[in-house]
Amino acid sequence: MNTSNLYKKDFFFEKFSKIGEDIRISFELFPSKDNFSEKKLWNTIQKLKLFNPIFFSVTHGANSGNENLTYSLVKKIKKVTNINSAPHLTCSDFTKVELKKIAQKYWENGISQIVALRGDELEGSSKSKMEAFDLVCLLKEVANFDISVAAYPEVHPKAKSAHSDILNLKNKLDAGANRAITQFFFKIDHYLHFRDKCFSIGIKKDIVPGILPIYNFDQLLRFAKLGKVSIPKGIQNTFENFKNDIDICKIIGSNIMLEMVYTLFKEGVRHFHFYTLNRLEIVYLICCIVNQISFKKINTGF
Known part of the structure; x- marks a missing residue:
């Protein structure tokens, strides 16, 4: 079944043709x-570079020992595509001495962007007790890195309160982080309310929405449960009716993403960060439509 034929492409192209300003895009990947x-x-990287992303971010799984995999992928992306890559660095995995060595290695090898995260700590771990704020400070001591940090429109699960969570974000940005990238969300009002709250306490830096592609309903539920992200009833009901049809789920997921990007653009958002899951189909299709690229060039792989 070729699902790309089911999209109302003329409708979406007309809708996004009214967007007269460039949208900035970045993508998250993980090492294979x-x-x-x-x-x-x-294959995913080569196709996504068509959209001239401002960077690729590359994850580093907490306590997985794959820092070398992250480093290797970041270096290769830069060499092959000439596009900047930002490795994720989690301070729960390393001591301060180890973190400084990693940061120095990155800087000395031309890697000047980092996504600074606390990461998940294993129970009984003897590693660093640092927070993301401390990591931002450490990185700025090593060199003038371009730093992204995490933000949570629906509040970090371990935060004492929504207000303390936003204050923590402000501290990270004031310490030298250049932008915040949010956890994925599906209720746009949550993001807009969060952005307004950030602005009200003096946060002026970009709060970049993280957009997650939806490929199937069960996966969506798993991700939402892990991140404590709420799913609108309308989305739940729609997927419930078609959850056993993978192709239809991709179409539904694509339409949800398009509407989110369009609505957020109208609310002033210009930078979108896509959690690709290392998959091409939906993210590539969305970016083609948003960037007004001819459907003749699209090979979604559906």
Whole structure:
């Protein structure tokens, strides 16, 4: 079934043709662990570079020992695509001495962007007790990194309150972080309310919405549960009716993403960060429509 034929492409192209300003895009990837996934990953990277992203971010799984995988992928992306890449660095994984060595290695090898995160700490871990704020300060001591930090429109699960969570974000930005990238969300009002609250306490830096593609309903539920993200009833009901049809789920997911991007643009958002899941289909299609690229050039892989 070729689902790309089911999109009302003329409708979406007309809708996004009214957007007269460029949209800035960045993409999140994760290192592959075998040859098959490596080939898929590089196919994804080669296609996504068409949109001239301002950077690719590359995750580093907490306590997974894959910092070298992250470093290698970041270096290769820069070499192959000439696009900047930002490795994720989690301070729960390392001591301060280790973090400084990693940061120095990145800087000395031309990697000047980092996504600074606290990360999940294993129970009983003897590693660093640092927070993301401390990591931002450490990175700025090493060099003038371009730093992204995390933000949570629906409040970090471990935050004492919504207000304390926003104050923590302000501290990270005041310490030298350049922008915040949000956890994914589906209720746009949550993001807008969060952005307004940030502005009200003096946060002037960009709060970049993180957009998650939806491929199937069960995966959506798992991700939402892990991140304590609420799913609107309308989305739940729509997916419930078609959850066993993968192709229809992709169409639904694509339409949800398009509406989110369009609505957020109208609310002043100009930078969108896509959590690709290392998959090409939906994110590539969305970016083609948003960037007004001819459908003749699209090979979604659906």
